[in-house]
Amino acid sequence: MTENNEFDYKTAYEKEKLKSADLAQKVADLEDKNQELEFKLNRIKGNPIWKASKPARSAMHFVIRQKDRLKNAGSIGGVIAKVKYKQIERKAKVHYGTESFPDEARINAERNEIFEKMPLISILVPLYNTPENFLRDMIESVLDQTYVNWQLCLADGSDSEHGYVETIIKEYQQDPRNKLGKVDNTGIVYHRLEKNTGISGNTNECLKLANGEYIGLLDHDDILHPEVLYYYVKAINEKNADYIYCDEATFSGKSIDHMITMHFKPDYAPDNLRANNYICHFSVFKRSLLDGTELFRSKFDGSQDHDMILRLTDNAENIVHVPMLLYYWRSHAGSVASDISAKSYAIDAARGAVADHLRRHGYEHFKITSTRAFETIFKIAYEVEGTPKISIVIPTCEHLEDLKRCLTSIYEKSTYDNYEIIVVENGSKSKEIKAYYDDIKNSAMSSVVKIVDYFEDKNNLNPDGSRPPFNYSAVVNYGVKQSTGDYILLLNNDTQVITVNWMEELLMYAQRADVGAVGGKLYFPNRKIQHAGIVLRLGVHRTAGHCHYKQEGMNLGYMGRLCYAQDVSAVTGACLMVSREKYDEVGGFDESFEVSLNDVDFCLKLRQKGYLNIFTPFAEMYHYESASRGLDLAGENAKRYAKESDHFKSKWKEVLDLGDPYYNPNFSLDRSDFSLNVEGYSSLRDA
CATH class of the missing domain: 1.20.5 (Single alpha-helices involved in coiled-coils or other helix-helix interfaces)
Incomplete structure (x- = not known):
């Protein structure tokens, strides 16, 4: 022995x-x-x-790009759709700008509205050699707020050559709007600093001036929407919010209508926040969240806001995202909004802030690297603890070439060794597939591959011994019961490994106590995206759909989303890892969803238990989608899908009615490319 x-x-x-x-x-x-x-x-x-030859090459590449766009559009209709998308985007840049400002009647109504809670909000603005036009725009945007119980705290570190800053502020302190509804020590409060101590030091000096129960952070060159404080106070009253943020836009020139980008954000998503500071502006939070700690820490200058947001959201109990574009970030020479390289130290500071946050959460060994999307959009590699056994469960019926390609790619490409493959045979009749099973048993793969026949178990047959209709959920549950691993990895038989450390990339998240299901990035054979996370209510049935569907594989995604691991409502069962303990905790796959939506249902059950579901773009596979069972487009397949859709919508009605927390309600539910639903903005304002 x-x-x-x-x-x-x-x-x-x-x-x-x-x-x-x-x-x-x-x-x-x-x-x-x-x-x-x-x-x-x-x-x-x-x-x-x-x-x-540079000018000639540039012209040639332009022609090639237009040709590729026409080809990718696939038809004149596709080109028209792209043109329409651009038209909507151009319209939105005005629609979400000054056109969204309240009229006189709305201003009066909001200023006269009495809330149960009417907290003083102290807005902190550190000043340093602020250009006159920027300073006036910023102050005017605060004076124009429809909620009047605010305090503007200005700490000025400007040098002697910029004495006009103090003069302008004293002018605005006499403005009638500064007196509107104010009591002593509110309105515009100004303090001239003896010396400039940087953005962190100057902001901390602003905090010393603040009397508010809530604190807001505004940059000296940016602009607030007139209703931002009004909507934030609504969130405080209706949701007991202690940390609040909104959507934002960058703009250039003299008008906010000259928008460069519009950033429509998800609700609070901790993994997104670790990967990049998507919350950013306009943060307002309950002062008690500071709990005696510093507001900004100078060692993270350049990314002091990211550090602060990570710390305060950890402490917050009710983080509320107001899904409206209410903050305008000015882009100009030298600003981070213009170019991160203008403040290159911000990259190191951001990495340090995230590392400090991870250590507070008990992570000791990790690696933070920049991604191709942006220097401050990070890939976080967590340590894989030990070498737990992974059970890869693959349901299959016929489709020899698909299965062979799948198994071969796992065996030959994977760098993780402690795994088993459970092939769940469920109805194949061909001699070829049975011969392949015999070949496996006599090959090196026999040490990791186990073939089980679903219909050999009499418990899976009808009482009369006949075979019931195909039930994917039942087949998956049976395969899991035959497995012995600590982690379950559900995989379609029509997938093929691309990333050699794909199992490690999934496992590093599945091992986390707060994570339920983890899914990878799947491509069609032409390298266009098949799966990059699932969005609730997306698509014609208003059940669930894949975002970034059929976009080019090298696309960065909306605001870089295809380049970092993030929280999502669900991931596809074509490649899904979960711990066995959590799989059992939610009862596995619901067998009432025989073919469709069972993976989304499973993920929502995990979410219901308080777990996060994560999509990572760093575990990549090809997926020859629906090659094994066909598409749900017509005939009996369409009828079955409609039936299961109705069942899904009934079971998860309350969840669906709330919308997907990771997909901004300003986006259209009819397209997967993050197109804007401009018409829906008015209803959001009135909600």
């Missing part, structure tokens, strides 16, 4: 050593090839002829 154990150990060790050496050699080969290509590229770029 001892000899056998020693032999097995040595064999496993040698196998592991060979695999590691093979991977190391592959990496070395790729690095050599990369260096060679980089050398050739630099040599080409240094050639005088290459430099002189």
Whole structure:
């Protein structure tokens, strides 16, 4: 027995050593090839002829891009749809700007509205050599607020050459709007600092001036929507909010209608916030959340707001996102809104803020790296703890080539070794597939692949011994029962591994106590996106749909969303990892969803238990979608899908009525490309 154990150990060790050496050699080969290509590229770029031909190349690439767009559109109708999208976007940039400002009647109504809670909101603005037009725009936007119980706290670190800053503020302190509904120590409060102590130090000085129960943070060159405080106070009264934020836009020039980008955000999503400071502006929070700590910490200057938001949202009990564009971030030379490289130290500060946050949450070993989307949009690699066993459950019927491609890719590409594959056979009749099963049993894959026949178990048959109709949920549950792993990885038989460490990328999240299901990024064979997270109510049936569907694989996604791991309502069962404990806790797949929406239902059950579901773009696979069972487009398939859709909408009515917390209600539910639903903005304002 001892000899056998020693032999097995040595064999496993040698196998592991060979695999590691093979991977190391592959990496070395790729690095050599990369260096060679980089050398050739630099040599080409240094050639005088290459430099002189730049205008001609630019023109050629423009023509190629237009040709590709036409090709990707697929038809004249597709081109028209793209043009329409741009038209909606252009309209929205006005619709969400000054056109959204309240008229006189609405201003009077809001100023006269009495809430049960009418908290004083102290808005902190650190000043430093602020240009006159920026300063006036900022102050005017506060004076124009329809909620009047505010205090504007200004700490001025400007140098002697910018003495006009103080003069302008004293002018506005005499403005009638500054006296509207104010009592002593409210309105515009100004303090001239002896020296400039940077954005963190100056903002902390602002806080010393503040008397408010709630604190708001405004940059000296930005603009508030006139109703932002009104809607925030509504959130305080209706939802007992202690941390509030809204959607925002960047603009250039003299008018907020000259918008560059509009950022429509999800509700509070901790993984999104770790990956990038999506909350940003306009943060207002209950002062008690500071709990005696600093507002801004100077060691994180450049990303002091990200650090603060991570700390305060950890303490908050009711984080409320107001899904309205109520903050306008000015883009100008030297501002972060214009170019992060204008403040390169912000990148290191952001990375440090996230690292500090992760350590507070008990994570000791992790890696934070920038992504291709943006320097301050991060990939966070958590440590995989130990080597728990993963059970990969693959239901299959016929489709030999799909299954063979899937199993071969797992076995040959995966860098994680402690796994088993449970192939759940459910109805194949061909000799070829049965011959393949025999081949597996006589191959090296036999050590990890176990084939179980769903219909060999009499419990899965009808009372008369006949086979019931196909039930994907029942097949999955049966496969899980036959498995022995600590983690369950559901996989379609028509998938193919791309990322060699795909299991590790999923496992690092599935191991977290606060995470339920984790899903990867799936592509069609043409490298267009099949799955990048599921959105509730998206699509014609208003049940659930895939966002970024059929977009180019290298697309960055809306505000970089295809480049970082994030919280979502659901992920596809075509590639879904969950701990066995949590799978059992929610009772596995609901077998009343025989074919469709069972994965979404499963994820919502996990969410109902308080777990987060996560999509990560760093576990990539091809998915030859619906090759095994066909599409739900017509005939009996369409009838069945409609029936299961009705069942889903009935079961999750309250959840669906609230909308998807990770998908802004300003987006259309008819398209998966984050198109805006401009017409819906008015209803949001009146909600």
